Amino acid sequence: MRALDFERPIVEIEEQIKALEKEAQDNKVVKQALMRLKERAEELKQHIYSNLTRWQTVQIARHPDRPHAVFYIHHVFDDFNEIHGDRNFRDDPSIITGFAFLNGRKVAIIAEEKGQDTKDKIYRNFGMPHPEGYRKAMRLMDLADRFNIPLISLVDTPGAYPGIGAEERGQSQAIAESIRKMLKIKIPFVSVIIGEGGSGGALAIAVADRVLAMEYAIYSVISPEGCASILWKDAKKANEAAEALKLTAKDLKEFGIIDDIIPEPLGGAHRDPVMAMNNFKEYVLKHLEEVEKLEPDKRLILRRKKYASMGSFIEKEG
Amino acid sequence: MIPFFKKKKQLPSGKDRKEIKEELFAKCEKCGALYYKKQLERELWVCPECGYHFRIPARKYVEYILDEGDFEERIGQNIYANDPLKFPGYAKKLEGYYKKLELNDAALCGTGHINGIKVVFFVTDFKFLGGSMGSVYGEIFLRGTRKAISENLPFISLTTSGGGARMHEGIFSLMQMAKTVVGVVELNEANIPFISVVAHPTMGGVMASFASLGDIILAEPGALLGFAGPRVIEQTIRQKLPEGFQTSEFLLEKGFVDDVVSRKELKEKLTFYLKHLGGENGRSKTD
Numbered sequence: 001m002r003a004l005d006f007e008r009p010i011v012e013i014e015e016q017i018k019a020l021e022k023e024a025q026d027n028k029v030v031k032q033a034l035m036r037l038k039e040r041a042e043e044l045k046q047h048i049y050s051n052l053t054r055w056q057t058v059q060i061a062r063h064p065d066r067p068h069a070v071f072y073i074h075h076v077f078d079d080f081n082e083i084h085g086d087r088n089f090r091d092d093p094s095i096i097t098g099f100a101f102l103n104g105r106k107v108a109i110i111a112e113e114k115g116q117d118t119k120d121k122i123y124r125n126f127g128m129p130h131p132e133g134y135r136k137a138m139r140l141m142d143l144a145d146r147f148n149i150p151l152i153s154l155v156d157t158p159g160a161y162p163g164i165g166a167e168e169r170g171q172s173q174a175i176a177e178s179i180r181k182m183l184k185i186k187i188p189f190v191s192v193i194i195g196e197g198g199s200g201g202a203l204a205i206a207v208a209d210r211v212l213a214m215e216y217a218i219y220s221v222i223s224p225e226g227c228a229s230i231l232w233k234d235a236k237k238a239n240e241a242a243e244a245l246k247l248t249a250k251d252l253k254e255f256g257i258i259d260d261i262i263p264e265p266l267g268g269a270h271r272d273p274v275m276a277m278n279n280f281k282e283y284v285l286k287h288l289e290e291v292e293k294l295e296p297d298k299r300l301i302l303r304r305k306k307y308a309s310m311g312s313f314i315e316k317e318g
Numbered sequence: 319m320i321p322f323f324k325k326k327k328q329l330p331s332g333k334d335r336k337e338i339k340e341e342l343f344a345k346c347e348k349c350g351a352l353y354y355k356k357q358l359e360r361e362l363w364v365c366p367e368c369g370y371h372f373r374i375p376a377r378k379y380v381e382y383i384l385d386e387g388d389f390e391e392r393i394g395q396n397i398y399a400n401d402p403l404k405f406p407g408y409a410k411k412l413e414g415y416y417k418k419l420e421l422n423d424a425a426l427c428g429t430g431h432i433n434g435i436k437v438v439f440f441v442t443d444f445k446f447l448g449g450s451m452g453s454v455y456g457e458i459f460l461r462g463t464r465k466a467i468s469e470n471l472p473f474i475s476l477t478t479s480g481g482g483a484r485m486h487e488g489i490f491s492l493m494q495m496a497k498t499v500v501g502v503v504e505l506n507e508a509n510i511p512f513i514s515v516v517a518h519p520t521m522g523g524v525m526a527s528f529a530s531l532g533d534i535i536l537a538e539p540g541a542l543l544g545f546a547g548p549r550v551i552e553q554t555i556r557q558k559l560p561e562g563f564q565t566s567e568f569l570l571e572k573g574f575v576d577d578v579v580s581r582k583e584l585k586e587k588l589t590f591y592l593k594h595l596g597g598e599n600g601r602s603k604t605d
């Protein structure tokens with residue numbers, strides 16, 4: 001397992017445990033030492049992971065071993081069938097779309113995928129979609145809406161891609177149209193921020209009846225690095241910027257931007273992916289069932305109302 | 319120090335020559351020509367030499383586009399930013415803008431007439447934190463679109479926004495993208511014409527939400543329009559961008575704006591579309 005700087009002490013102690021376990025077979029003394037070490041490891045994990053700074057949370061959200069969308073799709077859903085392309089320009093591998101079953105029920109899936117190894121990351125463009133990715137997502141929204149299939153989106157992107165082709169093919173227009181579409185479709189729609197919710201590129205698939213976030217996920221208008229370089233002309237001050245932006249799942253829940261937090265294993269989904277997937281499934285089903293109870297028209301009215309009332313301002317007399 | 323020289327430099331107003339010069343003259347950023355400000359005022363701040371569009375405040379657009387002295391029922395003029403993140407330096411910055419610009423935020427909205435046709439006009443001011451979209455901006459927009467629906471008036475937005483969503487309000491700003499699009503969807507369903515005018519620059523979250531969803535989208539010439547800023551793109555792709563990339567003319571060629579219109583012709587162009595989409599006296603819907 002690859003470790004972040006602040007995780008080093010945990011990894012070191014875990015390595016010691018592994019080494020001792022080999023010797024421990026019949027040796028009582030070693031066994032006792034092992035027990036103490038395990039207790040110590042637990043304490044250390046509790047201590048480190050319960051006191052994360054926002055910047056450390058950002059690093060977990062971007063952890064190299066963190067489960068990505070493809071992992072969720074294959075471990076939570078059954079019989080996934082992918083559909084490709086925007087029927088106009090090309091297929092954008094940064095966004096995966098398709099149909100599957102969740103606990104026996106039909107669902108449609110839109111997911112941003114950052115890629116696993118280097119080759120896959122390049123193929124996925126590090127999860128930074130082009131306009132055709134959002135246009136493919138819109139195709140799926142339409143299909144899901146017409147055939148009454150509940151929609152689930154998985155958000156994990158540093159942001160929509162800033163490139164020549166992306167601008168030429170209307171990145172702004174694609175994102176704007178996608179937001180509009182999500183405010184028109186009537187099917188139940190649950191969106192989950194599973195890792196990084198990077199600005200407009202994330203919102204473009206996350207205007208939903210319920211928006212959930214994994215415990216160590218983040219969601220922000222700008223990356224901490226980008227914010228730091230604007231504010232202090234120094235991307236290295238991302239630590240302070242992350243604090244200022246208040247971008248953790250806990251922050252978002254307090255602000256009323258997201259509806260629920262999906263608990264992760266201590267230290268992040270990658271430390272116990274099975275548990276993370278089970279929690280994800282449980283929470284998504286719960287929220288899906290709740291919004292499914294609503295009449296389609298009512299559901300859409302409530303969705304619009306939610307976004308119409310977002311913002312924080314003061315109204316003065318006069 | 320020779321008093322004679324000092325005395326000569328000091329003009330009656332107490333201002334030095336440089337200040338006087340800045341007060342009276344303006345230089346075109348594109349061709350370098352120097353003009354009396356009074357002359358540029360008559361030209362709606364379009365360079366007579368090269369056609370460069372100077373950036374102008376929201377209130378100037380009100381003056382140039384709406385019929386004379388006709389901007390009433392200001393919408394959302396009593397709402398103020400709440401600094402929900404307690405973001406470093408934000409509150410202080412806002413205070414400065416309130417005083418200097420006499421605006422409650424980057425957006426100004428109200429009803430008025432364009433060649434006699436009553437409209438709701440929403441316009442933003444670049445000088446107020448780069449014309450960025452925060453909670454107040456989003457709220458003013460939505461109140462504006464709803465006013466248009468309740469009174470059956472066409473809705474016009476005119477934007478200048480450097481960064482799009484306002485960083486200082488974090489996630490709340492991002493949500494304004496969805497909030498303003500709720501306004502657009504409601505306009506669409508009420509069959510109210512929505513004309514989006516994009517001026518220099520309109521970028522990021524503003525361009526990637528309501529500004530790109532006008533029934534008609536008009537751009538001022540030479541404006542920078544797009545999603546990502548040119549510097550961010552250059553850093554990402556590690557190469558220089560071609561000349562004219564992300565300009566109004568570029569977007570026209572790529573098919574993302576309907577027309578590029580000089581500021582001097584904007585009022586007449588708007589009048590044409592208002593009549594065409596809405597009828598001679600504003601809206602004449604036959605349903």
Ligand SMILES: [Zn+2]
Nearest residue numbers: 346349365368
């Ligand atoms: Zn000029």
